[in-house]
Amino acid sequence: MAELSPSRHSAFQVLTGLFSLPAGARVGAGPMIAAAILVAIVLASLLAPLYVPYDPLAMDSMSRLKPPSEMHLLGTDQYGRDTFSRVMTGGRVSLLIGVGAALVSVVIGLVIGLVAGFFRAADGIIMRIMDSLMAIPAILLAIALVALNGPSLGSVIIAITIPEVPRVVRLVRSVVLSAREEPYVEAAIALGSSMPKILVQHLMPNTLAPLIVQGTYICASAILIEAILSFLGAGVSTEIPTWGNIMAEGRSYFQVKPGLIFWPGLLLSLCILAINLLGDTARDLLDPRMKKREG
Amino acid sequence: MQLSSRDFSNAHRVLKIRGLKVGLTGRPNAAAVLNGIDLDIRAGETHCLVGESGSGKSVTSLAVMGLLPKGALEVQGGAIDVEGFEITTATHSQMRELRARRIAMIFQEPMTALNPVLRVGEQIEEVLNMHTDLSQAEAKKRTLDIMEQVHLPDVERIYKSYPHQLSGGQRQRIMIAMALVLDPHLLIADEPTTALDVTTQLQILKLIAEMQERKGTALLFITHDMGVVAEIADTVSVMQNGRIVEKAPIRELLTDPKEDYTKKLLTAVPNLAPRPARAPASAKEVLEVQDLEMVYGGGGFLKRSGGVTAAQDVSFAIAPGRTLGIVGESGSGKSTVARCIIRLIDPTGGRVNVAGTDISTLSRRQLQPHRKHLQIVFQDPYRSLNPRWTVARSLCEGPINFGTSKAEAMEHAAELMELVDLPRDALKRYPHQFSGGQRQRIAIARAVAMKPDLLIADEAVSALDVSVQAQVLDLLDDVQERFGIAMLFITHDLRVAAQICDEVLVMQKGRVVEHGPAGDVLQNPHDPYTRNLIEAAPGRQWDFANFRALGTSPLNEGAPA
Numbered sequence: 001m002a003e004l005s006p007s008r009h010s011a012f013q014v015l016t017g018l019f020s021l022p023a024g025a026r027v028g029a030g031p032m033i034a035a036a037i038l039v040a041i042v043l044a045s046l047l048a049p050l051y052v053p054y055d056p057l058a059m060d061s062m063s064r065l066k067p068p069s070e071m072h073l074l075g076t077d078q079y080g081r082d083t084f085s086r087v088m089t090g091g092r093v094s095l096l097i098g099v100g101a102a103l104v105s106v107v108i109g110l111v112i113g114l115v116a117g118f119f120r121a122a123d124g125i126i127m128r129i130m131d132s133l134m135a136i137p138a139i140l141l142a143i144a145l146v147a148l149n150g151p152s153l154g155s156v157i158i159a160i161t162i163p164e165v166p167r168v169v170r171l172v173r174s175v176v177l178s179a180r181e182e183p184y185v186e187a188a189i190a191l192g193s194s195m196p197k198i199l200v201q202h203l204m205p206n207t208l209a210p211l212i213v214q215g216t217y218i219c220a221s222a223i224l225i226e227a228i229l230s231f232l233g234a235g236v237s238t239e240i241p242t243w244g245n246i247m248a249e250g251r252s253y254f255q256v257k258p259g260l261i262f263w264p265g266l267l268l269s270l271c272i273l274a275i276n277l278l279g280d281t282a283r284d285l286l287d288p289r290m291k292k293r294e295g
Numbered sequence: 296m297q298l299s300s301r302d303f304s305n306a307h308r309v310l311k312i313r314g315l316k317v318g319l320t321g322r323p324n325a326a327a328v329l330n331g332i333d334l335d336i337r338a339g340e341t342h343c344l345v346g347e348s349g350s351g352k353s354v355t356s357l358a359v360m361g362l363l364p365k366g367a368l369e370v371q372g373g374a375i376d377v378e379g380f381e382i383t384t385a386t387h388s389q390m391r392e393l394r395a396r397r398i399a400m401i402f403q404e405p406m407t408a409l410n411p412v413l414r415v416g417e418q419i420e421e422v423l424n425m426h427t428d429l430s431q432a433e434a435k436k437r438t439l440d441i442m443e444q445v446h447l448p449d450v451e452r453i454y455k456s457y458p459h460q461l462s463g464g465q466r467q468r469i470m471i472a473m474a475l476v477l478d479p480h481l482l483i484a485d486e487p488t489t490a491l492d493v494t495t496q497l498q499i500l501k502l503i504a505e506m507q508e509r510k511g512t513a514l515l516f517i518t519h520d521m522g523v524v525a526e527i528a529d530t531v532s533v534m535q536n537g538r539i540v541e542k543a544p545i546r547e548l549l550t551d552p553k554e555d556y557t558k559k560l561l562t563a564v565p566n567l568a569p570r571p572a573r574a575p576a577s578a579k580e581v582l583e584v585q586d587l588e589m590v591y592g593g594g595g596f597l598k599r600s601g602g603v604t605a606a607q608d609v610s611f612a613i614a615p616g617r618t619l620g621i622v623g624e625s626g627s628g629k630s631t632v633a634r635c636i637i638r639l640i641d642p643t644g645g646r647v648n649v650a651g652t653d654i655s656t657l658s659r660r661q662l663q664p665h666r667k668h669l670q671i672v673f674q675d676p677y678r679s680l681n682p683r684w685t686v687a688r689s690l691c692e693g694p695i696n697f698g699t700s701k702a703e704a705m706e707h708a709a710e711l712m713e714l715v716d717l718p719r720d721a722l723k724r725y726p727h728q729f730s731g732g733q734r735q736r737i738a739i740a741r742a743v744a745m746k747p748d749l750l751i752a753d754e755a756v757s758a759l760d761v762s763v764q765a766q767v768l769d770l771l772d773d774v775q776e777r778f779g780i781a782m783l784f785i786t787h788d789l790r791v792a793a794q795i796c797d798e799v800l801v802m803q804k805g806r807v808v809e810h811g812p813a814g815d816v817l818q819n820p821h822d823p824y825t826r827n828l829i830e831a832a833p834g835r836q837w838d839f840a841n842f843r844a845l846g847t848s849p850l851n852e853g854a855p856a
Contacts, residue, residue: 183679184689186639187738191693191745192666195659205683 045091109168117176216279416454522834575614588644620796
């Protein structure tokens with residue numbers, strides 16, 4: 001296509017194989033708003049220690065269950081902790097778990113998926129193991145892990161990751177299965193390239209675009225699962241505020257102080273909505289059917 | 296050979312196109328896709344539209360059918376008149392009525408043009424149900440009748456078959472039956488035989504001619520194959536860049552082309568007379584294949600099942616500087632042999648000796664040092680280069696695997712670009728910035744970079760336009776001469792084989808049916824299958840490059856020009 005000169009290909013596009021976003025493909029208002037909300041939430045959470053007025057763990061028996069005021073923007077909880085400080089700080093752990101679980105499952109899934117897709121001998125065994133992993137319910141596994149190891153960030157991330165990995169493996173494997181039949185891969189074999197080299201340099205780049213999309217979904221669902229686990233008391237230790245355990249602790253005072261559940265719940269919903277919306281947008285942009293064939 | 300010399304000036308005019316201009320939707324100032332097309336086809340006439348890919352042949356046919364892709368292309372001027380009915384201004388419902396009744400179309404790929412989940416009989420009947428008031432029984436009777444007419448065997452059974460249960464030729468017959476069931480006055484055939492084997496192609500061409508004769512249909516036949524044109528055309532239009540550059544009766548066009556472009560197109564068509572065989576550069580053979588066998592499947596877990604034999608008892612040898620061609624129809628096992636030799640698949644039996652070592656049973660690791668002796672060029676230039684890699688990186692991949700330093704490999708890559716006639720600065724570009732022919736040159740450069748002893752070309756020119764094909768064949772010839780490489784050339788196209796091969800091996804159903812010097816095999820075939828194959832080659836008695844019939848060839852028996 002004449003109007004797409006080589007210099008306009010960014011490093012990202014080359015990496016993901018997006019030689020051309022569809023001409024005139026504009027990102028609509030929805031995704032832009034989602035991106036803005038997400039950036040705001042992430043920044044606010046990351047920078048929380050710099051601006052929150054109180055230590056999120058500092059109890060103050062004199063000011064329990066206060067309504068919103070100038071001193072406490074969103075009021076206080078049953079131990080007199082400042083809700084605003086807790087909600088903002090709690091976002092850090094929730095987001096960390098979301099991003100952490102997404103990264104860990106994508107990386108593990110990518111490696112296993114590449115091997116399963118390329119080596120026929122390994123394929124059958126690996127995929128049967130993945131099938132059995134998929135049969136494990138995340139929540140149940142998490143409760144079991146927490147019961148064994150005690151509540152910690154690590155247990156929660158592992159519990160979320162294990163059922164997600166097989167999904168990533170299936171995705172990567174299917175991409176590799178079709179890409180390995182491409183003549184350029186066969187040419188690389190004929191040129192004497194080693195198997196690891198072919199896997200990493202020829203096959204892996206094909207999987208990046210779908211993985212980015214899958215990663216956003218995992219991220220959103222991990223944040224949600226963390227909240228559920230914390231709500232059930234099987235999540236991160238109650239000393240660390242997360243959106244999930246703030247809501248869990250607030251539920252007994254829900255009728256007197258709905259704000260204890262409303263504010264973390266609102267941020268959680270907005271965050272997941274924004275991530276899912278961005279994931280959908282990424283999927284639409286990266287979908288090969290949206291790409292015009294050049295040549 | 297017998298070129299058509301029928302005269303249609305008295306027949307009534309079915310299609311009249313005047314000054315047709317088609318351009319990109321909403322961009323009236325962009326370069327037109329079709330610019331000022333004039334075309335007339337009369338009842339009973341076969342008009343061929345030829346040209347290379349991108350010349351606008353298919354767009355012309357889609358415009359006539361009123362099927363230009365919405366939002367991409369639009370008619371920007373001119374008139375298309377089908378028996379007094381103006382297409383460019385027709386409404387949807389008018390066009391729907393017109394299609395099938397007056398105009399019908401046959402596509403290239405019958406598998407995708409038929410609905411895979413409906414029985415083929417029902418699909419033909421559907422056309423009748425949509426456009427006529429026939430009762431169920433009458434419609435079925437008429438369907439079976441048209442299926443008889445297109446010479447389908449056992450019509451009752453085929454009526455109830457699904458598309459995947461039929462062969463490619465049978466599917467195309469169904470398409471023809473569907474197109475002709477309402478006796479349209481104009482039939483458009485867009486490369487209807489390109490996806491078919493040469494013997495099937497001949498049958499379909501005969502069938503189309505027969506149906507046309509019987510029904511007096513006007514036929515617009517789109518093809519890139521000059522051989523097919525010579526077989527069937529009454530009149531020909533040559534298209535280039537959205538214009539018709541020359542329009543003439545077939546004999547006049549083939550014997551006395553006026554335009555340079557037409558001449559160029561015709562001279563690029565290789566004729567079936569084989570090249571003189573070359574002497575081997577040295578006596579020692581580069582590749583020796585003995586009793587190669589490849590059986591797919593088989594060996595079930597509990598019970599040993601038969602499997603499919605894709606190649607059996609294949610033996611041959613190639614000396615340096617010589618080219619051996621393997622020809623055969625699809626499914627004959629020719630690509631299987633190539634893939635076994637280069638060990639993309641593991642043969643189930645026999646020996647493959649390369650430079651004195653049997654590589655057929657080596658493990659992946661043991662094979663590694665031998666890889667550089669063998670290189671391969673694939674058919675599809677769009678998929679044989681990694682789209683995310685620069686040309687330089689593709690060219691350097693092999694040499695670096697064998698210990699060449701990066702700087703040295705880059706230097707060599709630049710020399711190779713010159714060898715294959717591409718600018719040096721093209722090294723920094725990505726494959727999608729090149730045309731199909733240029734990509735194939737890059738693929739050849741990549742193979743040659745390894746300084747192989749044997750180059751396998753697996754249908755390496757089949758996806759290219761004929762003029763590009765000629766250039767790539769010249770390049771292969773040049774490379775071979777310069778480096779004394781032995782070449783294994785796999786093709787379904789006998790013309791290409793005649794042009795490049797010293798020796799020819801004909802395969803059918805996994806077995807070698809004939810093997811010998813190209814001259815012998817192509818001119819005095821002993822095996823009946825080879826003879827069939829050669830006789831089915833369209834336009835085989837015409838020497839396109841010299842604008843005359845192939846008079847000197849013994850192939851020409853009993854067919855005076």
